[in-house]
Amino acid sequence: MDNALPAASAPAAVDLAFTVNGSPAKVAVDPRESLLDVLRERLDLTGTKKGCDHGQCGACTVHVDGRRVVSCLTAAVQVDGRAVTTIEGVEGPDGELHPLQQAFIDHDALQCGYCTPGQVMSGLACMAEGHTRDDAEIREYMSGNLCRCGAYAGIVAAIRETARRTGH
Amino acid sequence: MPTRRNFLRGAGAATALVGVETVGSPLTAAALAGDETLRQPYARRVDARDKVRGAVQYGADHVPARLTHAVPVVATIGKGRVVEFDTTAAEAVPGVRLVLTRIPPGELRSAPFIMAGGFAVQGYQPMTSDRVAYRGQMIALVVADTLVAATEAAALVTARYETEPFAVTLDADGTETLLQATVIPRFPDTVMGDADAAYATSPVKLDATYDGPPQHAMPIELLASTVEWQGENLIVRESTQNANAVRHGVAYELGISADRVEVISPSAGGAFGQKNSFQMHLGPLALAARRVGRPVKLVVPRTQTFHAGSFRPASRQRIRLGADRSGRMLAAIHEIDAQTSRHDLFPMQYTELTGRMYDIPDFRGRHQLVRTDAQTPGYMRAPFEHIAAFALESSVDELAYKLGKDPVALRLANDAPTTDPISGHPFTSRHLAECLRRGADRFGWVDRRPGVGSMRAKDGTLIGWGVAVGAYKAATAPATAVLRAESLGRRRCRVTITVDGHEMGQGIRTAITNLITGNLGVATEDVVVVVGDTRGVPPQHSTAGSWGTATALPAIDAAMGKLREQLGLRPSGPIDLPAAMSGRAPVELQARTKAPGQPDDVWDRVAAGGAAGAGPEYPAFTSMSYIAHFVEVRIEPRIRRIRVPRVVSVADCGRVASPVTAVSQVRGGVIWGIGATLREGGEVDPRFGGFLSASLEDYALPVNADIGDIDVSLIDKPDPLLNSVGVKSLGEVSMVGVAPAIANAVWHATGRRVRRLPIRIEDVI
Numbered sequence: 019m020d021n022a023l024p025a026a027s028a029p030a031a032v033d034l035a036f037t038v039n040g041s042p043a044k045v046a047v048d049p050r051e052s053l054l055d056v057l058r059e060r061l062d063l064t065g066t067k068k069g070c071d072h073g074q075c076g077a078c079t080v081h082v083d084g085r086r087v088v089s090c091l092t093a094a095v096q097v098d099g100r101a102v103t104t105i106e107g108v109e110g111p112d113g114e115l116h117p118l119q120q121a122f123i124d125h126d127a128l129q130c131g132y133c134t135p136g137q138v139m140s141g142l143a144c145m146a147e148g149h150t151r152d153d154a155e156i157r158e159y160m161s162g163n164l165c166r167c168g169a170y171a172g173i174v175a176a177i178r179e180t181a182r183r184t185g186h
Numbered sequence: 187m188p189t190r191r192n193f194l195r196g197a198g199a200a201t202a203l204v205g206v207e208t209v210g211s212p213l214t215a216a217a218l219a220g221d222e223t224l225r226q227p228y229a230r231r232v233d234a235r236d237k238v239r240g241a242v243q244y245g246a247d248h249v250p251a252r253l254t255h256a257v258p259v260v261a262t263i264g265k266g267r268v269v270e271f272d273t274t275a276a277e278a279v280p281g282v283r284l285v286l287t288r289i290p291p292g293e294l295r296s297a298p299f300i301m302a303g304g305f306a307v308q309g310y311q312p313m314t315s316d317r318v319a320y321r322g323q324m325i326a327l328v329v330a331d332t333l334v335a336a337t338e339a340a341a342l343v344t345a346r347y348e349t350e351p352f353a354v355t356l357d358a359d360g361t362e363t364l365l366q367a368t369v370i371p372r373f374p375d376t377v378m379g380d381a382d383a384a385y386a387t388s389p390v391k392l393d394a395t396y397d398g399p400p401q402h403a404m405p406i407e408l409l410a411s412t413v414e415w416q417g418e419n420l421i422v423r424e425s426t427q428n429a430n431a432v433r434h435g436v437a438y439e440l441g442i443s444a445d446r447v448e449v450i451s452p453s454a455g456g457a458f459g460q461k462n463s464f465q466m467h468l469g470p471l472a473l474a475a476r477r478v479g480r481p482v483k484l485v486v487p488r489t490q491t492f493h494a495g496s497f498r499p500a501s502r503q504r505i506r507l508g509a510d511r512s513g514r515m516l517a518a519i520h521e522i523d524a525q526t527s528r529h530d531l532f533p534m535q536y537t538e539l540t541g542r543m544y545d546i547p548d549f550r551g552r553h554q555l556v557r558t559d560a561q562t563p564g565y566m567r568a569p570f571e572h573i574a575a576f577a578l579e580s581s582v583d584e585l586a587y588k589l590g591k592d593p594v595a596l597r598l599a600n601d602a603p604t605t606d607p608i609s610g611h612p613f614t615s616r617h618l619a620e621c622l623r624r625g626a627d628r629f630g631w632v633d634r635r636p637g638v639g640s641m642r643a644k645d646g647t648l649i650g651w652g653v654a655v656g657a658y659k660a661a662t663a664p665a666t667a668v669l670r671a672e673s674l675g676r677r678r679c680r681v682t683i684t685v686d687g688h689e690m691g692q693g694i695r696t697a698i699t700n701l702i703t704g705n706l707g708v709a710t711e712d713v714v715v716v717v718g719d720t721r722g723v724p725p726q727h728s729t730a731g732s733w734g735t736a737t738a739l740p741a742i743d744a745a746m747g748k749l750r751e752q753l754g755l756r757p758s759g760p761i762d763l764p765a766a767m768s769g770r771a772p773v774e775l776q777a778r779t780k781a782p783g784q785p786d787d788v789w790d791r792v793a794a795g796g797a798a799g800a801g802p803e804y805p806a807f808t809s810m811s812y813i814a815h816f817v818e819v820r821i822e823p824r825i826r827r828i829r830v831p832r833v834v835s836v837a838d839c840g841r842v843a844s845p846v847t848a849v850s851q852v853r854g855g856v857i858w859g860i861g862a863t864l865r866e867g868g869e870v871d872p873r874f875g876g877f878l879s880a881s882l883e884d885y886a887l888p889v890n891a892d893i894g895d896i897d898v899s900l901i902d903k904p905d906p907l908l909n910s911v912g913v914k915s916l917g918e919v920s921m922v923g924v925a926p927a928i929a930n931a932v933w934h935a936t937g938r939r940v941r942r943l944p945i946r947i948e949d950v951i
């Protein structure tokens with residue numbers, strides 16, 4: 019037991035207020051909790067996926083104030099007062115798909131679907147950032163999102179087409 | 187505080203179990219595959235709508251009330267035993283409910299290995315003894331109210347060990363080498379004629395050794411389970427390819443009846459063989475859930491999956507190929523040493539491919555298992571075929587160069603078009619030559635300059651063009667299909683199919699939907715497919731070995747035949763089921779099919795949770811799928827980075843049951859091949875044991891920017907013998923041959939024959 023660490027007492031909970039998909043949220047979080055775990059385990063927003071918990075796969079990508087972040091490496095306390103958008107907030111109020119979601123279907127940009135929420139969130143950001151000048155640029159700026167099934171060609175095609183159609 | 191559902195915009199809650207919705211216009215085979223065949227309108231991927239909304243529920247997406255969280259503690263020695271645990275600090279963490287260390291006898295027993303007639307990914311259940319069989323093995327499990335508390339407490343569990351020497355590489359001291367034919371007699375070596383004599387007298391001889399690294403499947407969905415006791419019954423939510431084995435495995439370990447376990451796995455977030463059996467975490471997790479009296483969720487951390495999941499074993503292959511001066515292959519000797527664990531014998535089948543890829547009259551294979559201190563290896567996509575093709579097809583390329591022959595022409599000249607050289611029986615169908623011809627055409631092979639280093643871009647980039655072929659068994663397993671037809675008025679009829687099968691992203695729901703809409707004349711949106719759920723009649727036999735489609739579809743086809751008969755409709759040809767069912771009470775019936783020649787007692791095996799796949803050899807024939815890959819590599823002039831800007835792949839998988847998903851399967855397989863050739867090498871540490879490259883940073887998967895154009899074409903000729911639907915296999919054959927096609931292109935570009943994967947920059951400097 020020579021390498022036993024002293025037991026840390028749980029840090030005090032922190033009250034957070036932020037918006038998720040346009041609705042206000044108030045949660046008391048452990049300062050060590052990731053945004054990803056708060057979304058999934060506390061707010062039941064399980065569309066955002068955990069693929070590594072280390073910022074290496076992109077499955078957990080969400081938007082904070084309109085910019086993409088990996089929510090596994092974002093401490094939940096960092097989003098106090100901010101606006102978080104998850105995959106559940108992408109479709110319209112009556113459930114109509116965002117054009118990029120429709121393009122993912124049209125170009126079969128997925129297989130198992132596990133990386134897909136993160137790909138869609140990254141794809142939206144990729145368009146908003148203007149990183150869609152050509153396929154090579156889309157590929158580069160989508161390379162933080164692993165797809166083990168290998169649906170990359172469809173993902174690039176979906177983003178390319180949506181960017182063109184929506185004027186990005 | 188708002189309720190949880192407030193955050194869900196629009197249609198809201200995730201669609202459960204059978205979320206089959208379809209949008210978009212019908213596609214055609216021609217539009218997708220560039221194929222001229224056009225038989226019927228095909229559905230797009232039927233579960234895509236739920237997937238782009240994040241609405242599909244995978245194993246860890248269930249958040250029941252009173253949920254607790256489990257985090258494993260893993261061994262930090264290469265091998266030995268745990269002498270003592272200190273759990274005091276862990277237990278003191280607020281919110282911790284249980285620190286489970288060594289499980290007392292009588293509470294949990296080790297389920298047998300799936301390839302030894304059992305259910306489990308390995309025949310050794312950690313935590314049922316004081317053993318540490320390998321570094322990274324689970325030794326304790328912490329359950330707490332929150333994930334942070336469980337994570338903190340898991341880090342505070344300490345163990346005192348007694349260490350033992352260990353071996354983690356094929357050559358290490360302390361390994362044990364076993365002749366497979368002796369230790370697993372039901373996996374004998376393939377021998378035809380006298381290969382040693384024929385090789386000795388061959389005018390042209392090649393003799394080389396090829397090294398394959400350990401590789402890890404790494405589906406993006408982690409190994410994860412949410413378990414919940416409801417009275418005496420256990421509900422398991424876990425993404426799997428084998429709900430039947432999960433059910434029977436956990437029941438066996440706990441000593442309860444399998445009837446008391448239900449496994450719910452509507453969709454897996456990728457599996458690739460890693461999720462094909464009962465996993466090591468589930469027994470302890472179910473026990474923990476019973477002790478704490480609450481549902482428990484375990485998401486195995488990514489770094490731990492490198493030791494918690496099975497893997498493609500390290501291999502060394504010596505291949506000797508003899509030919510005459512015209513390039514006619516006369517003899518092949520293929521000897522393989524590959525890794526297994528101390529506790530299991532993982533049967534290898536490398537020569538299943540090499541013995542029948544070409545018409546080689548004299549052949550000898552030999553498999554040796556090398557025991558190492560690791561978890562038991564497993565069936566990672568194209569487990570043997572991928573690396574066997576690397577050896578064989580690199581040798582064939584070498585032969586072509588040695589004789590000054592075109593690599594495509596040499597392969598065509600050695601084709602075995604009709605007869606399986608191993609069994610002497612006919613192939614059910616084999617369109618390999620057409621794959622090669624069509625591929626050469628689509629790739630523009632005629633423009634290839636054969637000389638090594640002869641194709642260069644203006645900036646000095648080296649260009650290489652390579653070709654290789656692959657094959658994979660067309661296996662079949664028993665399946666039960668339950669069909670329910672229910673009139674929804676004069677024009678609509680809902681057809682619900684429950685069948686043995688699992689959706690891992692390969693598109694089985696879409697293939698099934700296409701079969702039903704094509705046969706019964708019902709609309710895509712009126713087809714409901716239930717797979718991966720033990721709560722129905724079909725036991726949910728494993729979906730692996732690329733047999734999913736060729737297993738589920740014939741059973742459904744038989745059920746549809748029965749339905750036609752029961753309704754007095756003609757046995758084949760178009761029918762109007764909605765009209766026939768209008769005004770009638772719902773009809774429910776079932777049918778079951780098994781592989782050609784399988785005995786009736788196979789149903790007992792399936793009912794007991796066992797694996798029962800058959801093929802490629804059936805009593806009267808052999809059935810395989812085929813593929814040809816054409817690859818261009820570009821090697822940057824200064825830093826020598828190897829890129830693959832374009833690939834052309836042509837596959838013969840029998841009838842194409844679902845063009846949309848089939849094309850995607852092949853692309854995915856090619857990307858797996860690119861990863862396996864240029865990126866993925868599991869590094870082991872001979873000093874400390876275990877896998878060193880245990881993260882997605884150190885074990886690099888192909889990213890979007892690594893992938894160029896992949897042109898996929900499918901022969902789409904129904905197999906006339908294997909089953910009533912004419913489908914063979916696809917998911918794994920798509921990867922076979924990519925590695926040698928890349929390696930052969932690297933040779934063409936550089937004159938370097940790389941015989942070890944992955945090929946790295948230093949190999950071409």
Ligand code: FES
Binds near residue numbers: 068070076088091
């Ligand atoms: S889970 Fe966040 S990047 Fe992988």
Ligand code: FES
Binds near residue numbers: 691
């Ligand atoms: S669709 Fe399976 S990981 Fe991307």
